[in-house]
Amino acid sequence: MKALVYNGPRDVQVRDVPDARIERATDVLVKISSTNICGSDLHMYEGRTDMEPGRILGHENLGEVIEVGPAVDRVKVGDRVCLPFNIGCGFCEHCEKGLSGFCLTANPGNAGAAYGFAGMGPYSGGQAEYLRVPYGDFNCLVLPRGSEEKETDYVMLSDIFPTGYHATELAGVKPGDSVVIYGAGPVGLMAASSATLKGASMVMVVDTHKDRLQLAEKLGAIAIDDTEGNGVERILELTGGKGADCGCECVGYQCCNMHREEVPNLTMNNLVATVKATGGIGVVGVFVPEDPGARDKLEKRGQMAFDFGQFWFKGQKMGTGQANVKAYNRLLSRLIEKDKVKPSWIVSHELPLEQAPEAYENFDKRKTGWTKVVLKPGKSK
Known part of the structure; x- marks a missing residue:
């Protein structure tokens, strides 16, 4: 699959990497259709964290479920899902209290895990064609029918809106x-x-x-x-x-x-x-x-x-601290569904994944007019 890989400070590249796949029975595999560049990504892009070269970036992700592990019960193939940037297990002490941003299971030895994020576990990011989602039943927010029409609104539920x-x-x-x-x-x-x-x-x-x-x-x-x-x-x-x-x-x-x-x-x-x-x-x-x-x-x-x-x-x-996205995303999703809010109004650019390096460069420079970038892995120039 194609994915945006961090090589080092201000050096990212779209290249072919091994396909994401089901690794545990509770996993879900998602074909990514929208993935955002976040201001937090810039800390890693600039070399201001301990992000390891070779990692795939991207923690604001939305797409279609194409495969589920044998222990996944609720989420089905074909569901369109938005994924909280923080990965929770759903059953630890913190997740039970609604503090999924500080899960004690997903990143052993630390409170909190996330996709493609320094210090938040080994998980690959979603600025790629496919993404493995751990604990899929818990982490996938299944979107309503017809969500494609508001996809750029719903993808904001992954992070910045919550x-x-x-x-x-x-x-x-x-x-x-x-x-x-x-x-x-x-x-x-x-x-x-x-x-x-x-x-x-x-x-x-x-x-x-x-x-x-x-x-x-x-x-x-x-x-x-x-x-x-x-x-x-x-x-x-x-x-x-x-x-x-x-x-x-x-x-x-x-x-x-x-x-x-x-x-x-x-x-x-x-x-x-x-x-x-x-x-x-x-x-x-x-x-x-x-x-x-x-x-x-x-x-x-x-x-x-x-x-x-x-x-x-x-x-x-x-x-x-980080937002416990699971505590808010279902409620905020209803507001989007009923046209009470439209968070996509902040989006300045929708670009194919292959233009991600250029987008990072412009966003990092705080170039005028570059407010929020949505990458589309399935889109061509």
Whole structure:
């Protein structure tokens, strides 16, 4: 099969690799029809993780079931399925509690597993023609009939839509709340959309990329351009000096200041400054235990200079970590099915798999107009 393989920093290539196949009785084999490039993929693409050369990338996947293992009971050949990026077993202590992003079985010795992701187990990614899905009955979200017409909406259920929603859950967003969101990338935009769904009275989105801020405005959010570094003052002005009721971090450890210099603690400390006393903060941007490519010693160890004293003094609350996609994807799927939401509005490019290296390069450069890329393994130029 053809698949996108990571060779090293900023070096990916579509090449022929051995076909994905059923390996265990509980596996499902899926023919991939849509697979997204995620901002998290860029951390690996840039060499800022311990991703091993030769791995297949891609954790946002959707396709058709073409084979099932002998122990698979619910999922059938021919089903169209969307796959949570985190792989869960369905029966461990965490999965039973709905915390499938921290499965204790799928990646022994670690809490959490994912497709094509550094440190998240040996599983191949889905930027390929076929994908092996472990624990298929648990991990496959079977889509409704006619889902092909909304495929680019449904594939967002694999990660960014539930992750954006998760940010608002961690932050404790309620109807009537004011919300500040750092990051107008795909996850930040999905967090803004989710806050609006929950009835937030005011949603503010902070970024330095004007094209992305324009998308936030289309949602009805207040776009705050932090190019000059005065975003904190603007948010306090809009909230009467007290700060937003809730805040979401949707950027991660490679966030940059107005000079495009990496400042890993920037968004975290800005959230402490712009969320009110006793307010909630939800952090879904990726922060890693080690960052070998960082410049200073703290960053290399995955640490940062965090304004903990101010955080403590304000009595704020914080929730962090990957989205437990299984906890949300069925609910969010119904919203798509009934035309209540259309997450595909953020998609800027749909490209054949063979153009993946070019897409990674442009997305990595934050090239204007490259917001969300969907790869189509079955599509030709």
